[in-house]
Amino acid sequence: MGLFVTNEKKYNPVTSKIVDELKKVVGAKYVIYGDEEKLESYSHDEVPGAEYAHMPEAVVRPATAEEIGTIMKLANRKMIPVTPRGAGSGLSGGAVPVCGGIVVLFDRMNKILELDRENMMIVVEPGVITNDINEFLQEYELFYAGYPMSLETCSIGGNVAENAGGGKAIKYGVTSRYVLGLDVVTPTGEIVELGGKLIKDVSGYSMVQLMLGSEGTLGLFTKITLKLLPLPKTQVDLLCLFKNSEEAIGAVPKIMTTGGIIPTAIEFMDKTSIKAACEYLNESIPYQQAGAMLLITVDGSDEQHVEREYESIGQLCFDAGATEIYVADNATTSERVWKVRRNIGEAYNVISRRQSGEDIVVPPASIAAMVAKLEELSDKYDVMIPCFGHAGDGNLHARIVSQPGWSDEKWQKTLPTILNELYGLTADVGGRISGEHGIGHKRKKYLQKMASENYLDMLRRIKAALDPNNILNPGKIFDL
Numbered sequence: 001m002g003l004f005v006t007n008e009k010k011y012n013p014v015t016s017k018i019v020d021e022l023k024k025v026v027g028a029k030y031v032i033y034g035d036e037e038k039l040e041s042y043s044h045d046e047v048p049g050a051e052y053a054h055m056p057e058a059v060v061r062p063a064t065a066e067e068i069g070t071i072m073k074l075a076n077r078k079m080i081p082v083t084p085r086g087a088g089s090g091l092s093g094g095a096v097p098v099c100g101g102i103v104v105l106f107d108r109m110n111k112i113l114e115l116d117r118e119n120m121m122i123v124v125e126p127g128v129i130t131n132d133i134n135e136f137l138q139e140y141e142l143f144y145a146g147y148p149m150s151l152e153t154c155s156i157g158g159n160v161a162e163n164a165g166g167g168k169a170i171k172y173g174v175t176s177r178y179v180l181g182l183d184v185v186t187p188t189g190e191i192v193e194l195g196g197k198l199i200k201d202v203s204g205y206s207m208v209q210l211m212l213g214s215e216g217t218l219g220l221f222t223k224i225t226l227k228l229l230p231l232p233k234t235q236v237d238l239l240c241l242f243k244n245s246e247e248a249i250g251a252v253p254k255i256m257t258t259g260g261i262i263p264t265a266i267e268f269m270d271k272t273s274i275k276a277a278c279e280y281l282n283e284s285i286p287y288q289q290a291g292a293m294l295l296i297t298v299d300g301s302d303e304q305h306v307e308r309e310y311e312s313i314g315q316l317c318f319d320a321g322a323t324e325i326y327v328a329d330n331a332t333t334s335e336r337v338w339k340v341r342r343n344i345g346e347a348y349n350v351i352s353r354r355q356s357g358e359d360i361v362v363p364p365a366s367i368a369a370m371v372a373k374l375e376e377l378s379d380k381y382d383v384m385i386p387c388f389g390h391a392g393d394g395n396l397h398a399r400i401v402s403q404p405g406w407s408d409e410k411w412q413k414t415l416p417t418i419l420n421e422l423y424g425l426t427a428d429v430g431g432r433i434s435g436e437h438g439i440g441h442k443r444k445k446y447l448q449k450m451a452s453e454n455y456l457d458m459l460r461r462i463k464a465a466l467d468p469n470n471i472l473n474p475g476k477i478f479d480l
Contacts, residue, residue, distance in 0.1 A: 086157045143232075146179075169265075177227075235264070235297060237337050238327060360395075464480070
């Protein structure tokens with residue numbers, strides 16, 4: 001297979017002798033090698049486009065931290081790149097082995113290790129599907145609040161690696177708020193315990209926070225300690241229809257300031273994303289009259305208190321221009337309105353295979369201006385840019401979608417120009433190019449255009465200190 005070259009490093013191929021060593025570590029049935037069909041599944045994540053995929057040479061499925069440590073020491077001796085992979089549901093190419101080498105798959109490390117009810121914490125392995133944590137906790141009237149929108153398909157290890165967020169981040173925050181401890185295998189193969197069952201800890205650098213959002217470039221997580229919260233006893237969703245995006249977005253600061261209420265979620269959907277999702281689902285909500293929607297969730301432990309809050313929010317939305325508000329106060333109706341929000345991406349997958357999902361983040365007060373800029377960008381380049389996302393925290397999912405009649409050549413030529421302009425507009429209002437999906441290798445070249453060299457140099461120094469051979473997930477976030 002020859003040598004793979006990236007970031008000025010040369011990597012050696014995975015030979016049959018190295019595969020034999022890997023089999024001794026994890027067992028022969030937990031190594032995939034020489035089977036193109038099986039390996040192909042691990043060549044991509046959820047980013048569309050063959051240009052973002054790359055085949056691994058081997059996939060290894062360890063069961064313990066000790067096995068991972070041995071694999072990393074072997075990789076360092078032989079100069080072979082290693083790419084950690086959870087559920088493969090990422091949207092940045094972060095789990096794609098762009099330099100070939102070994103993929104370390106965490107599917108066997110999928111146990112809930114301990115529920116500590118007295119401390120309101122849970123200890124899990126990285127391969128646990130995030131939704132399974134809350135399914136497990138329900139009978140104890142506890143929940144893990146840091147989950148993302150794709151909680152049924154993603155794994156907790158991937159969430160930690162990306163510092164994933166979701167619809168409830170406005171009230172509960174993102175993953176980093178709930179990760180108290182990590183057991184980590186370093187890029188050089190040592191096993192280190194970071195943090196623990198402590199709410200406060202300033203004993204040295206905050207290494208747990210450094211690992212959060214590091215996209216698998218600084219360590220491999222083998223055990224994760226999460227903080228839990230009491231499960232809310234009641235929840236109500238409001239689906240608020242507005243004539244246009246400006247009025248919908250304009251309602252958000254009024255809810256947060258005038259109303260003095262912090263909702264659990266405020267999700268924004270523009271006209272094009274509403275239409276696509278409702279048609280995809282055959283949904284009968286009268287979306288034709290809506291230029292934009294807000295999906296607002298309020299939860300709490302007291303039913304009367306939640307009722308007062310959602311009535312207050314509903315009145316504020318009417319005062320801000322809402323034309324109609326639907327109240328979903330049970331599991332069936334709640335699922336119906338949230339299904340519209342969750343299926344926007346699926347709807348556009350049907351419309352066109354040529355698309356680029358972006359998750360820019362701007363100061364919350366700049367959302368309305370940013371949505372207007374995206375509409376102008378859509379008209380300028382004759383593409384669809386449905387806009388939806390977490391209005392309360394400024395994270396907008398702008399999905400650039402080609403017209404169905406475009407050729408691949410036209411798409412490949414036009415997309416970089418659109419992305420350059422999109423990220424430039426985002427930077428102009430004080431925003432960043434990713435709020436929760438990460439940089440990976442999909443957005444790497446754009447980060448290097450938008451971030452200062454001093455900042456990037458700081459990241460490089462950290463990476464070089466922990467991973468001197470650049471073995472762990474090379475080719476991601478920035479170039480060395």
